[in-house]
Amino acid sequence: MIVHFEPASEEGIASVVRSAAAERVTLAIVGGGTRSGLGNPVRTDRTLSTRRLSGIVSYNPAEMTMSALAGTPLAEVEAALRAKGQMLSFEPMDHRPIFATSGEPTIGGVFAANVSGPRRYVAGAARDSLLGVRFVNGAGEMIKAGGRVMKNVTGLDLVKLMAGSYGTLGILTEVTFKVLPIPPAAATVVVSGLNDAEAAAAMAETMAQPVEASGAAHLPESVRGRFLDGALPDGAATVLRLEGLADSVDLRAEKLTAALSRFGPVSRLDADATRLLWAEIRDVKPYADGTRRPLWRVSVAPSAGHQLVAALRLQTGVDAFYDWQGGLVWLRMEADAEAELVRRYVGALGGGHASLVRAADNVRTAVPAFEPQAPALAQLTELIRARFDPARIFNPGRMAASG
């Protein structure tokens, strides 16, 4: 990757953008570049990196908020939080293993791609933790949105709009986000040997109980051995994570064990194994296989996940696992991406969307990475884009083929 601009200040970025807009020079916006495989391939005249815009601006553990410049390495943010017993509650996935990329993810990149993990249902996505942003729009203006307090409905929520806009609306320069205490205790309850449909039913039943599972996943037999170096018990593993005060975790684990015993043999993982397992689920370990076989991230209602996989299996070679509390099904195709098939079935099973996260270059060029939108929505998206980046110089084509 050739980086042409590395401004060390927001003003520097604004100045580059103003000249680029005047000359209609397109810019690829990168942080650490570890997730540049997300979205459609982008061809631009120049690359602008936020790498030198780095550093934690303020951190007040008692208020559970941090502000950091966009290019701050995620590792630096997480280390500072850990030192005070806190964390990013939304568990951002590390995309390096599946893309085989190197480099340091930045906090700006995390929010630009709304990168979230298995705590999605109880703690929200990255967008739910994001309280405020500063960004440079396509006209080179420096804009502030949101703030640094937990509740804020002052004006339009541009913060949400910026999260997950993949640098197509503006260049994030500073982010302010909510953090949470690291739970003092954690455990994972494992039910073994369920098929996909039984697992979904067991999950739905337990989620109706007051157990507050901060993670729920189903790892079919085809992927089970790839987790914890094969240390999970034999058979497909349906896993539920509990976090909180030690006594409370124990109590809830007992309650869950009692409720789940009728589905299959139940075992328990300790805190260390729990931490490792959920990091592996978050980072899609089974499909970090050194290949570029097509990988889909599918967002559907929990009841639709196994139906989707079952329907696809009748038609094509596919392997899958389920991160329910992250709201996801991960699909790895054996050969073809089968975009039309995947998206048709997602639509037929009650809706949702499928993103092509990884594929060979020729496939990525041909298949829209993000679910194509209904005409009225696509038009609205275009209008919004035009109001933030009228010259369309930021990451053209990354989200929608039309620019």
Place this chain on the structure above:
Amino acid sequence: MPEMIGFLKPKQAVLDRRQEIVADLKDLLPKGCLISEERELKPFETDAFLAYRRLPLAVALPETTEQVSAVLKYCSRYGVPVVPRGAGTSLSGGAIPQEDAVVIGLSKMSRILDIDLFNRTATVQAGVTNLNISEAVSADGFFYAPDPSSQLACTIGGNIGMNSGGAHCLKYGVTTNNLLGVKMVLFDGTVIELGGKALDAAGYDLLGLVCGSEGQLGIVTEATVRLIAKPEGARPVLFGFASSEAAGACVADVIGAGIIPVAIEFMDKPAIEICEAFAHAGYPLDVEALLIVEVEGSEAEMDAMLQRIIEVARRHGVTTIRECQSALEAALIWKGRKSAFGATGRIADYICMDGTVPLSQLSHVLRKTGEIVAGYGLRVANVFHAGDGNMHPLILYNINDPEDAARAEAAGNDILKLCVDAGGCLTGEHGVGIEKRDLMLHQYSRADLSQQMAARAAFDPEWILNPSKVFPLEGRPAA
């Protein structure tokens, strides 16, 4: 009283065509769904921000999304402003109409469409009340988390418009964190759907943008929200303190210690007295400030968390700790808190501020708020969501005394500026409406506001929807 907050000048061309517009709208709607008689329009002239009122041109009460679409299509074609309305409980004037506007009220769209316990979602029409959702799933052990104090009356459509919060948002988040999808009608009648039963949607986070947009981006007609399993038990506990500062510092330390209860509510002495007289909840009357801290879970879990909170409270010299002994007591404690605004309204007129501040600033802002209000010769009662720094000073005044009213408004403005200057914001959950519109430039630069207005214009280029709200009237782009 003299009005300090202006409205857009009514469009003469629209006023001149009033009869024709009313007749045309009648044709678009079923019988009995259009109100145009002055006597019947009266209830729609204001909301819970009572100091301002405007009689609308007409009120449409559609029964379907298609009818909402037809009315919007007509109004945008003829440049008639539209003001959406749920239950009219806005505290910031978000639902106050204007003389040339058609109000679209969603009260007839009050059906629960789908409850899906497997996927933990409910899909409802916009006019369903907040509390109705929780009641519909309560027997199955679920609830809908955001709980504004007006939850008995307020609608989910209004909640989405204002991104409403409530006492229990400390743990479960506000509306935007619990909303999965909407069906909405754009200014020109186009119907779109955002999100659904999945946890996120493709493309830009338009759902996040729409939530809290105060009816300026479109009219939501249906919503899909997430349901949460009810905790095994919940217990509110009262902590009394000898000063507001001590109570404020205690809140900051509880959160700072990594303890996050479901709710931490704050009341100062005037608020305690008002609420106790109304609800007889058993609040201690010999303290200067009171915290209602709610913990939830099994008995053992609640005991463990309470123990930790009590340790922190002791360090701040807590003078009274009262655990309730029954579900009835717990209900009374919350009744008292949730009727705070209504109870205050029995003894005086009031305006309610809604600024949010960083927790470290809580004590400072409370003290300065007292000084500001006293400086105007008025009284204040504080009752608010302390855990997330969302303050609600109620400034007491006499609405029939113009000078008193002007002083109250001025005091409110000073308090909001204080909140912004302390690192906070103008409004945490009530919305900007007309009330805080003219203070927006205290929090945002012209460029910041222009970017927000640019996003708005992508949805409503002609400024048809709720046009007098949120953005200062001067400095708007030419339509």
